Amino acid sequence: MTKGSKAIVVGAGIGGLAAAAALSQHMSDVLVIDRDILLHDNAARLGVGQGAHTHQLLKAGELALERLLPGITDNFVAAGAVQMTVGRDVKVYDFGGWMDDCDAGFTVTSLSRPAYEGVLRRRVVALENVRFHSETPVRRFVVEDGHCTGVQLEDGAILAADLVVDSTGLTAPLLHQLQEEGHAEFPTEEIRINVAYTTGRFRRPEKWRDDQIGYFVLPSPPDTHFGLMLPIEDGQWILSLGARGGAVPPRDLQAFKEYAKGLVEPHVYERIKDAEVVGELRTFRKPTATRHRIWEATKWPQRLIPIGDAMSSVNPTYGQGMTVAACEADALETLLAGQTPLDDLVKAYLAIAGEISGRAWSLSTNSDYVYPETEGERPANFAMSRALAATLRKLADEDMEFRHLRYRLVHMLETADALRSGPLAVRFFTALQGSMAS
Ligand SMILES: Cc1cc2nc3c(=O)[nH]c(=O)nc-3n(C[C@H](O)[C@H](O)[C@H](O)COP(=O)(O)OP(=O)(O)OC[C@H]3O[C@@H](n4cnc5c(N)ncnc54)[C@H](O)[C@@H]3O)c2cc1C
Incomplete structure (x- = not known):
């Protein structure tokens, strides 16, 4: 003291x-x-x-x-x-498909x-x-x-x-x-990401009362829509629908539900289509990612x-x-x-x-730069960063150890060093070389 x-x-x-x-x-x-x-x-x-x-x-x-x-x-x-088991209860759609289920070994609230x-x-x-x-x-x-x-x-x-x-x-x-x-x-660094959210809270209908599942639907370009849905307190879901490139997901309830229907996968829409909304839909625009170095x-x-x-x-x-x-x-x-x-x-x-x-x-x-709606010159190492991310995603589909590691990286429990020098490094770099050669 x-x-x-x-x-x-x-x-x-x-x-x-x-x-x-x-x-x-x-x-x-x-x-x-x-x-x-x-x-x-x-x-x-x-x-x-x-x-x-x-x-x-x-x-x-x-x-x-x-x-x-x-x-x-x-x-x-x-x-x-x-309380949700990561890998099992939070379904993730990215790189053009769903991550296969697993128990990543930890829960989140x-x-x-x-x-x-x-x-x-x-x-x-x-x-x-x-x-x-x-x-x-x-x-x-x-x-x-x-x-x-x-x-x-x-x-x-x-x-x-x-x-x-x-x-x-x-x-x-x-x-x-x-x-x-x-x-x-x-120095200050700014990237124009042009992202907007519209969000609603919904009472979980009787048949979904015990539903513990969340959905993160992050389609690849050219699709600029995304959806993030989680079960929260008071028997509710919170659903944020997102857009890139200056568009804003609608605040009108019916149009919001239609927007959810337009996500690449039906699970989110199925859940909210007959659910009662709690309060108003709200919008937030986030034009830039900014860091003061x-x-x-x-x-x-x-x-x-x-x-x-x-x-x-x-x-x-x-x-x-x-x-x-x-x-x-x-x-x-x-x-x-x-x-x-x-x-x-x-x-x-x-x-x-x-x-x-x-x-x-x-x-x-690195994820934002994949979208043409993100303005600005891509950094010199962007292609390599993207190859690393795509290789890890592919390995996560094929191999449980990499799937767990990917979740641990996303949850900031590991640094990228786990790929460079950890026990999985040799397999990772072999796969990376293979993907770059093909
Ligand atoms: C749409 C959206 C979704 C997000 N989703 C997530 C997510 O899923 N997970 C996640 O981890 N993060 C998420 N974030 C980011 C998260 O909200 C922030 O990173 C986090 O809130 C940062 O906390 P903070 O304490 O730095 O700032 P804030 O929580 O914004 O708090 C700043 C505080 O400072 C006060 N303040 C400001 N100026 C003054 C002043 N002059 N005098 C006195 N008080 C002042 C404000 O009143 C406020 O209370 C999201 C952000 C947005 C925009």
């Missing part, structure tokens, strides 16, 4: 809450500030527009949250999460995003040394002599801190302030930790954002537990956070 030390976390989304849990173990006082009304129930929040849409928490994210807040997976289940956040917030609220200020917009980070020393609120008040976390989400308003005031210089910054304040979407925000279709934020918070905790001095923390943290978010970035952008 860094006695007498105070931390401020700006933003009470998944990243901010996970960071507060990490800091509470090592700082005397943690203040979480959010501009939004922080609700006591699991309703969607205005400050988190994406909250109404399908959110899958990958296994690595669940494990990171579990390390920070032991027992939280049980809390998710108590809040109504459906399935809840709506507001319910995940609600459970997490209740756990963090219960921590003795964490306080919350809601409906409190932060205007700027205060930087003196290259150190972040606190925040200034919209009403002009200045709050001092020994460590500050930026978890303000994908618009990252305070990064712009830092740049404008000359406190930070870093702060780990390469030529100027960055000491004692300011960026986390989650504020640093890197990818195409949500691959379900990585909450997991990246949770793993970054877990890395922060590990560094503090290792007695890393506060003045050395940012550098050590950014090296790890850049690697974690970089993995999500590579996985998602």
